[in-house]
Each structure stands twice: as structure tokens, then as C-alpha cells.
Amino acid sequence: MPMDALAPLASLSTLPRLAPLAPNESSAAAPAAGGTSGSGFGTLLNNILDGNRQANAAADAAVQDLATGEAQDLHTVSLAIAQAEVSFRLILELRNRLSDALQEVTRMQV
Amino acid sequence: MSFNDLFSANSISGSGMTAESYRMEVIANNIANANSTRSANGGPFRRQDVVFAEVLGSATRGAPGPNFRGVQVVDRIEDPSELPRVFMPGHPDADAEGFVQMPNVQLPIEMVNLLTASRAYEANLRAAQTFRQMSEQALALLRG
Numbered sequence: 001m002p003m004d005a006l007a008p009l010a011s012l013s014t015l016p017r018l019a020p021l022a023p024n025e026s027s028a029a030a031p032a033a034g035g036t037s038g039s040g041f042g043t044l045l046n047n048i049l050d051g052n053r054q055a056n057a058a059a060d061a062a063v064q065d066l067a068t069g070e071a072q073d074l075h076t077v078s079l080a081i082a083q084a085e086v087s088f089r090l091i092l093e094l095r096n097r098l099s100d101a102l103q104e105v106t107r108m109q110v
Numbered sequence: 111m112s113f114n115d116l117f118s119a120n121s122i123s124g125s126g127m128t129a130e131s132y133r134m135e136v137i138a139n140n141i142a143n144a145n146s147t148r149s150a151n152g153g154p155f156r157r158q159d160v161v162f163a164e165v166l167g168s169a170t171r172g173a174p175g176p177n178f179r180g181v182q183v184v185d186r187i188e189d190p191s192e193l194p195r196v197f198m199p200g201h202p203d204a205d206a207e208g209f210v211q212m213p214n215v216q217l218p219i220e221m222v223n224l225l226t227a228s229r230a231y232e233a234n235l236r237a238a239q240t241f242r243q244m245s246e247q248a249l250a251l252l253r254g
Contacts, residue, residue, distance in 0.1 A: 075124060075235070076124055076128065079123070079124045082120065082238075083120050083121075086245050086249070087116070087117065089249055090116075090245075090252075093252035093253060094252065096252070097252055
């Protein structure tokens with residue numbers, strides 16, 4: 001009895017039904033995201049956030065070097081902080097624009 | 111091109127400032143040792159100078175050819191010019207005739223070099239500031 005129940009399940013799982021769905025979806029999303037290979041807007045945003053995280057980590061390391069006395073010169077520290085700040089504000093402005101757009105959409109009359 | 115390459119002008123100016131501050135260190139060392147008659151190589155101190163080199167990245171960005179990565183200190187050289195001999199018989203480093211070899215550091219020259227290094231540092235600083243202002247103005251485009 002359990003063997004009979006398992007057999008159709010196994011044959012179902014080997015059916016290549018779900019496999020073509022994923023490529024179809026990504027290929028449909030790729031042109032919408034501006035032709036970046038197989039990445040949606042979310043991954044795009046994640047990449048930018050990752051860049052900001054790197055800049056932030058560099059700034060943190062620079063400040064830590066300054067505090068521990070390992071920093072060789074001041075301008076490296078201030079430049080790292082300035083870069084982190086500018087990149088953060090870029091992301092902040094992007095987020096603000098996005099949420100503004102979203103609010104605009106939610107206010108839309110149907 | 112990664113996200114942080116948007117701010118590569120920042121790091122280029124930073125490398126310039128690092129190089130110039132190293133040059134300032136070398137000049138300060140020259141001034142400090144203007145009267146040192148003993149050095150690590152034996153003999154009096156010799157005036158030192160720095161050699162800078164352009165740094166290029168491999169990735170192309172917009173224009174063809176390698177992109178810019180700033181400047182780098184590649185070497186510190188010693189000035190081979192003649193050492194002045196001063197008559198100081200009482201000096202412990204004096205030779206048999208009573209002459210002491212002094213460093214070939216000339217303070218006016220060092221002062222001018224210091225001024226040049228300081229101005230070059232300032233120029234790099236101004237470039238970084240201007241880049242930052244430009245980025246902020248570009249960010250203002252996003253503001254509603």
C-alpha cells in the first residue's frame with residue numbers, strides 16, 4: 001500500500017514541469033529590469049545596498065584605526081567617512097523616490 | 111564596475127594626499143637632519159627625495175584604455191650631490207685636517223619643496239571637496 005502511494009509521487013516529481021517555469025520567469029523579468037542578466041530590481045537594489053555596506057565597513061574600519069592609533073593619515077579616515085555618507089544618502093534618496101512612487105500608486109483611483 | 115567605483119575620484123584624491131603627505135614627511139626629515147653628521151649608511155646624512163608613479167587599474171570605464179587609480183610613492187632616493195666640508199676641528203667626526211662633512215641639505219630648497227608639497231596636498235583636497243559637492247548636487251536631483 002505505501003509502495004503504491006509512493007510510486008506515482010516519484011514519477012510526478014521527475015516530471016519536468018516546474019523546471020521550465022523558472023527560466024521563463026527570469027527571462028520575462030530581465031528585459032523589465034533593463035537587460036541585466038537574470039536579475040530583478042530587488043537584486044539590483046541589493047547590489048547597491050551591498051556597495052553601501054562596503055563603504056560603511058570601510059568607514060568603520062578607518063574610524064577604528066584612528067581610535068587605536070593605527071591610522072597613517074587623517075585624510076584617509078575623512079575620505080572614507082565622506083564616501084560612506086554620500087553613498088548612504090544616494091541610497092536614501094533612491095528609497096525615498098521608491099516609497100513616493102509606491103504611495104502614488106496606492107493613492108491611485110481604481 | 112562596482113558601486114564603489116562611483117566614488118573612485120575620492121580615492122584618487124586620497125592617494126594624491128597620501129603621496130604628498132609622505133613627501134612632506136621626507137622633507138621634514140631632511141630639515142630635521144640638516145645638521146646630522148652621522149646616518150645609518152655611515153657618513154653624514156644625505157638629503158632624500160621621493161619618486162611618484164601613476165597607478166592604473168585594469169578595468170576600462172567609459173574611455174578606452176585602463177582607468178585611473180591615482181598616484182603611488184614608488185621610491186625614496188638619496189641626493190648624490192656633493193657634501194659640504196666645514197672646518198670644525200673640535201667636532202668628533204672631523205677628519206685629520208679638521209674638516210667635517212655636513213649633510214647636503216639646503217634649508218631654502220627644503221622650504222620651497224615643503225611649500226610645493228603643501229600646495230599639492232591642498233589641490234588634492236580641493237579636488238576631493240569639489241567631487242563631493244558635485245555628488246551632492248547630483249543627489250539634489252533626486253530630491254522631490
